[in-house]
Amino acid sequence: MPERRVTVASKVGLHARPAALVAKAAAAQSVAVSITKDGGAPVAAGSVLNLMTLAAGHGDEVLISADGEGAEDAINAVAELVATDLDG
Numbered sequence: 001m002p003e004r005r006v007t008v009a010s011k012v013g014l015h016a017r018p019a020a021l022v023a024k025a026a027a028a029q030s031v032a033v034s035i036t037k038d039g040g041a042p043v044a045a046g047s048v049l050n051l052m053t054l055a056a057g058h059g060d061e062v063l064i065s066a067d068g069e070g071a072e073d074a075i076n077a078v079a080e081l082v083a084t085d086l087d088g
Contacts, residue, residue: 002072003065006079010086013057018086023048025081029066029074035082036063045078 010018014035026033026045034042035051037060043050045064056062062082066074 001065001067002075003063004075004079005061005063006082008056008058008060008062009083011058012087013060014051014054014062014082016052018081019048019051021086022078022081023051026074026078029077030070031066031068031074033064033066033074033078035078036065037061 008014012018014022023046029046033045035045035054035056036042037054037056040054042065043054045051054062064075064079064082
């Protein structure tokens, strides 16, 4: 299963607006994308509520993974948003 480690760039972490943007991008992918923080249980990246329960703050590292046809592209699309400051 492809996966990628990314550092959360948004100052508020994966909360509110950044979580909504990441969830929207993840839900638009052709495969299910999941995000894990600190070796915890993976959560579906397409859900704002799931992303907020991670409590991933600014500077935290998360692991993004997906499986199936198009997994690499899906991971890259979500990882790009997580690694971008989306607070503005």
